[in-house]
Amino acid sequence: MAITVERDPLALALEPPTGESPAELWAREQREAQARSISHQIDDQIKAERDALRKRKKPIKVLLLGQSESGKSTTVKNFQLAYAYSSFLEERSAWRAVIHLNLIRSVNAILDLVTKATAPPPARARTPSAPAAPPPGLRRAASLQGRTISPPVPPATDLELDTDTDADLDADEPRDAEPAPPLTDAHRLLLLRLAPLRRVQRDLEQRLGAGSTEPVEQYSGGAAPWVRAGAGRRPREFFVTSRSGWRSALNRVKTSAVGRLSMGSRDEARVETASMVEEKRAWQQTVGSKRARPTSPFADMLDEGEREDGDEDVPVVESAAEVIASCAEDMAALWADASIRALLKHEDVRLEEGPGFFLNDVARVAARGYEPSDDDVVRARLRTMGVQEYRFVFERGGEAGREWLIYDVGGARSSRHAWFPYFDDINAIIFLAPISCFDETLAEDTNVNRLQDSMLLWKAVCSSKLLRKVQLILFLNKCDLLRAKLARGVRLVDYVSSYGDRPNDTRNAAKYFRQQFKELLTRHSPEKREFYSFLTTVVDTKATAVTVAAVREGIQRNHLKEAEFL
């Protein structure tokens, strides 16, 4: 019996009809080609939607950049206040030690001046000033770790920033010719009574780690170490300025190999040009490609496992608080004393314009049982070491559930090498430029004008090919200090000659700075991009809440737009 093999029904169905005329064949092929094209279109659309969804679900990553003391960490605190208040509250008490340290550093800075002023003339000639206790408010020259009181401030030149060279030093400004105010035995007595605060300062600095002191060493690297010109120099991997930060700093070095810089990982749609690759290669040759592990601002303080003397740490903070409380009245007397104020004026020291100034609140801050307020925490100064990551999940609004990662970096020149690996995968940069600092120099390089450093840094960020798609948002910060400075007669034109004969007021100065930063962005961005800028005083939490909300919305909108575009 013959076996019949049934034919595949699918093949049968797809078989061209028998007896098809050439015209029918042509029409059928047309139909099939059209169907295939529609099918591909649908596939592409599904893929695009999937990509867009993935992109929408990806956390939004924001990098805060700017020189040291520009207000980056203070901006993060504003984000926390607005969107993560419970985590802000969790940390609030821990800031007490930082605030105490900020307070007594101001006091010790005054004591240094009094010691100098009351020393017998021959000793004064040798100026054996106390080694520690850098007065954080000697503002004519940024933060004053280990610096002379009135160093010459290089001008910001004409803000002609085509080269990364340091400005020439001006001749020192003439010091107030008036004699120093007389100090009496009562002041010497205050010196004696407040002497225990020196020890407390050392203990707290040791306890809080490297971030609690400002850089003492001079650093001669450029403004933006990732730029090719700087690639030949080898920046230090980590810098430790405190006496006790070694162990935790070494541990951080050990654990820093997290998150490799991967080419093209930001998103597939982005093409890496030769110069971008070169930008990365220059960087990798210089410092390697590793991201430092993001840490908490209290990494030194809270990481008990890393410390040999962990058990003693709480008593150190508590006994410091006790000594501070017992010195409260004398500190208040010192700060209220007319001769002391006159001495500060004579020495051109403005503690109140410096970071972490709490002397006006001494009675409250030094009292037993003191608990920091939100504002205290915002004004407290703790230098950022390495890179700190903050996670926010927004609960309200159309973007509820969206995760944000905000990276806060250390801004000193010696820390900037840690920034670059974060350039690879971010949506926006908030760049902080303190515009009150046109007459100050960097703590880490007293030959460099702070305004000029900010502009060089901004220019480098704007020029980066890797960052060409990243949304840049500029905060022209410390407007309150700019206002105070101009109001007391400091003339902007003396430091920025291109300011010319414009009125020496905040409105015109801010407008001028905005224009200069905008020009740098327009001139140096690899692609056309919008200029977003805000005039800010980030210690003013009420005003900053409005700015932060606008920034959040802007970044979100941009992110969604990009997702749609995909």
Ligand SMILES: Nc1nc2c(ncn2[C@@H]2O[C@H](COP(=O)(O)OP(=O)(O)OP(=O)(O)O)[C@@H](O)[C@H]2O)c(=O)[nH]1
């Ligand atoms: N008066 C005033 N002080 C400000 C302003 N912004 C920041 N500060 C203070 O300046 C100090 C430095 O601010 P931070 O936020 O720590 O600066 P940073 O940019 O994080 O500095 P690094 O961590 O060293 O890179 C803090 O004591 C702040 O309270 C401002 O707009 N006005």
Ligand SMILES: [Mg+2]
């Ligand atoms: Mg910081």
